[in-house]
Amino acid sequence: MPFEPVILFFLLGLFAGIIRSDLKIPAVLYDSLSIFLLLAIGIKGGIELARHSLAALAGPALAILAAAALIPLIAFVVLYRLGRLARADAASLAAHYGSVSVVTFAVAASFLSRNEIAYDGYMVVFLVLLEFPALLLGVVLARGGGSQTRWGPMLREVLGGKSIVLLIGGLLIGWLAGADGIKPLDRLFLDLFKGVLAFFLLEMGLVVASRLGDLRKAGAFLIGFGMAMPLAAATIGLLVGQFLDFSVGSSVLLATLFASASYIAAPAAMRIAIPEANPALSIGAALGVTFPFNLLLGIPLYHDMAERLNGVFQ
Amino acid sequence: MPFEPVILFFLLGLFAGIIRSDLKIPAVLYDSLSIFLLLAIGIKGGIELARHSLAALAGPALAILAAAALIPLIAFVVLYRLGRLARADAASLAAHYGSVSVVTFAVAASFLSRNEIAYDGYMVVFLVLLEFPALLLGVVLARGGGSQTRWGPMLREVLGGKSIVLLIGGLLIGWLAGADGIKPLDRLFLDLFKGVLAFFLLEMGLVVASRLGDLRKAGAFLIGFGMAMPLAAATIGLLVGQFLDFSVGSSVLLATLFASASYIAAPAAMRIAIPEANPALSIGAALGVTFPFNLLLGIPLYHDMAERLNGVFQ
Amino acid sequence: MPFEPVILFFLLGLFAGIIRSDLKIPAVLYDSLSIFLLLAIGIKGGIELARHSLAALAGPALAILAAAALIPLIAFVVLYRLGRLARADAASLAAHYGSVSVVTFAVAASFLSRNEIAYDGYMVVFLVLLEFPALLLGVVLARGGGSQTRWGPMLREVLGGKSIVLLIGGLLIGWLAGADGIKPLDRLFLDLFKGVLAFFLLEMGLVVASRLGDLRKAGAFLIGFGMAMPLAAATIGLLVGQFLDFSVGSSVLLATLFASASYIAAPAAMRIAIPEANPALSIGAALGVTFPFNLLLGIPLYHDMAERLNGVFQ
Amino acid sequence: MNPRLHHKCLLTIICEGEIERPLLAALQRIGVRGHTITEARGQGEHGDRDALWPSSANIRIEVLCDSNVADAALSALESEYFANYGLIAFVSDVGVLRTQKF
Amino acid sequence: MNPRLHHKCLLTIICEGEIERPLLAALQRIGVRGHTITEARGQGEHGDRDALWPSSANIRIEVLCDSNVADAALSALESEYFANYGLIAFVSDVGVLRTQKF
Amino acid sequence: MNPRLHHKCLLTIICEGEIERPLLAALQRIGVRGHTITEARGQGEHGDRDALWPSSANIRIEVLCDSNVADAALSALESEYFANYGLIAFVSDVGVLRTQKF
């Protein structure tokens, strides 16, 4: 399995952070690159979407949403019962793992392209759909059915979050303009995508390095959770992919979505919606463990599992 | 008339701003992208300029400058007499509408390319020429012939303004280096131009949304002015284009220059030169009304008008 | 000798700074572009390196390092004895001139490409190797053999400096991934390189303009030194290139490395390691004199000298 | 201090950037009429806030107001924010010319 | 306060970024010998200054000086800037070690 | 000032950005438990610090602490930094609710 070069940028950032290099990528560049990536992913998905009937996607979408709801529930039970975390912390972590990581998705897509494995471009639609329901579920779990939650501001926060706005906005732009309309923008949004992803991963390496200290607070249980949970979630994703007759490539993407934990939308939303939850735990696990785990080991592994599963069912 | 996809980015930004999304494009990115656009437009113009005799442009330039001087004068009279605005406000608004919007020009050029309508590359020279005379005129109008104006700092402010420096600098670089010399830079300055414009329009959408509140201060008269003035100015531009025997494409660009209102050079210069003028009025009208009006309706309309006018005179 | 268009961007920035234009390139863009340039140079070098045996480079590397050590020594003696500068200032300046300027190197490489003069891609390795030894030497010279230096923090500062980390990181990435692995990133790191360099030079022009005031503090002796020293150092570089049987192109690059003075790694390191040294002197000379001197006159001159020398020895 | 100057309170809050919106809304409910924000980073009980990415960025909010408004704001911070958020708040005495403005 | 410390005035001005140049020039004419600027955004009588683009950005200027210089600066602000610009200014007492420096 | 408030010292240091690391390390040795940094530019004896590039950028460090810690910090600055670096430092009195935090 040939390795994916963009990961080297992540490792470089991680290394620079760990040796406490004075390399610092300005926060503004982080913002700019993430806006670019979200828009570009949305646009690419929208162009693909224009080639399919939306109605045909409704069935798979429902199945995927239903299966995905299992992830935060499993995560919550494991963390709250087994891990004896505070209810708020367990709920916030559940929301992070139930939601998705856009960059992990992009690296998985790039891994597939590099290995010439086809996947459906409309998978981006599921990325968008999976982003926010888990955040709402997390709040419900935190409140334990109590009625204190101010849903209005919470919903506005989540649906007006920049990742949702840019992904959906990109989808619509790609869908309305089509491949032809977007062509003059291809030089920016398509050709530079991989390079920008590499640059962003360099930055993510620095961020992850700065969060390694949080891991100590998180403790061994949470570190284990940060690796076991993506494996379990990816397995669910692969089974759903099989059930929906997805190609190997699309199944790997779905597994990656399920396995990934959000660190853009979720931290911001949870900080407001579940103030008692300690962000060091959720960010330590999601960013310090699960993100590098998926990048370095998870994605190739899910691909391997998808191939085998495909063999079994054929 | 096929619609221009970059406008979708503007609408996305506008929408995100209106729903108060947390999408914020860092101010630094605004600065960076505008530097890029100004330089790139200058360079493209300079390359074209190298293919023409400067002497041949002198005549049209004089005619255009003379006709363009009408715009701030008309605007001032309408606002001061009819709209009963304070003298300072009327003068500042006149300066904004007499000057030009570089991004509106770029969208018009992009509209023409998309519809395969030829235009002369040296139109950028007129963009540069039209940028600052109206600013000086605005100051004269504000002072009512009084002699208080400190012209020295004012002139330095205007001529050292970044839009003038980058446009003229780009013109010179393009002119000196020529198409061949610029070729290694084409990957950045030409290929990415449209994508960067789209990105910048996303940002402009956010900015416009944040200025919609100013519209309430501006009132109905100024909102009407923000749409009638570009129509009048564009008509003058089209007649001048006809008089100078411009192609339809070049006429549309000239009409767009006349119709557009400055929101880079003018606000900065007016804030210093006419302190009593309320920037909420000028920015509300120029950015809140005229900019979106030109983008969404004006440019295709000016094209339509140019086609008809061309038919009439042929 | 055809002139190099990217230099026009430097002149534009310089001009804008001198007339005190309000054109300001945000510091964050400076950081972002310099990260890009360092990484891209490293990656290009790494790809080339993969095509050569590392062992074969060890000999030349040693010869170059030995010869390069002469530069700070000469600089120190000239400044301390002849120029009667304070020991700390002489030592800090020696460190700046002993280290290298990555941007000057990039402009020289671009000059060679433009004139279709071949050079060896692995020259980047020498760029990396020459960056930091002079900094250590500078500290030794400042201390005069005293034992007060806290080498630990100093070494960490220098080796963890962002230029070293990005250059070596880029080298490793290019080397590990190879031309094929990097191909999807070429659109960013190769195609845009020249354009980004132009943009960065615009910024450098502004920075140099803002440092011209320091030249007054530096005085005539230091201004003279800022032009004589690169000439002397380039001559050493050309002789070493001749000795190592380098091609004309590679010799010009080596001469440029020797002639250039650092203004990324050196100022930061010297500010910590030699606090008594006045940064206005070293930055005034390195950035205010030597950098433009090399860009405008030095590089074509070193090429001329390399051609003649080649003629002599053949 | 110059006798023309009126005494006012300057309340400074340094907190996680992610709570900007609810915090400003709370201040507005209390009657604050203006504020100034600068981007910040720092260190404290909640660890290193290096501003490398949005979740580790701080903001520094200044509010110039009457002392009773500052007190009300401090009380709101104490009851709603101190427990769960990385946040410090302090007040100082300053002089202004236009007392009615704040 | 530490008896080694000398009393000085800290004048803080928060204003529209577009008037940075003339304002600094005015301060220099008054005799100010140094200043510090940070980029800012905020809200006040002149509405929302969100720093999304240059025309809506603020700056925060600090000047450490003698009280008579601060008074002169305040008077200049009052006569030339208060009426037309979004701007606040306040002074506070601070202690420094090097009294001759400011 | 509100009687619930405890007196503390606010030490503000404005200095060259390049000395951030050693300076923070020195403050930590003295016993400082937190700090806040904003990016700054400015002008002073050492000329124009326009923040156009890293070597001309300033930072503004705030430390909220007890007055004896502030004194120790000032002494350290005086002996190790005043001579060689562009740097100013000043202290002011502020009030906080949680005295044990600082």
Ligand SMILES: Nc1ncnc2c1ncn2[C@@H]1O[C@H](COP(=O)(O)O)[C@@H](O)[C@H]1O
């Ligand atoms: N003693 C202090 N002096 C200055 N700033 C502080 C101090 N303590 C905390 N801060 C700031 O307040 C933020 C939150 O503080 P904390 O809740 O202690 O983590 C930190 O990230 C710092 O920016």
Ligand SMILES: Nc1ncnc2c1ncn2[C@@H]1O[C@H](COP(=O)(O)O)[C@@H](O)[C@H]1O
């Ligand atoms: N009460 C206040 N507290 C803190 N900052 C303020 C206050 N009022 C105004 N400002 C700042 O000063 C700027 C100009 O104020 P104004 O003229 O009231 O619009 C605002 O954009 C804020 O940044």
Ligand SMILES: Nc1ncnc2c1ncn2[C@@H]1O[C@H](COP(=O)(O)O)[C@@H](O)[C@H]1O
């Ligand atoms: N009087 C002053 N008021 C405010 N800030 C100052 C003052 N003097 C110096 N500074 C700041 O401190 C930095 C270093 O000062 P200096 O050592 O005087 O060059 C300057 O770049 C300014 O940011």
Ligand code: NA
């Ligand atoms: Na997930």
Ligand code: NA
């Ligand atoms: Na116009």
Ligand code: NA
């Ligand atoms: Na050198």
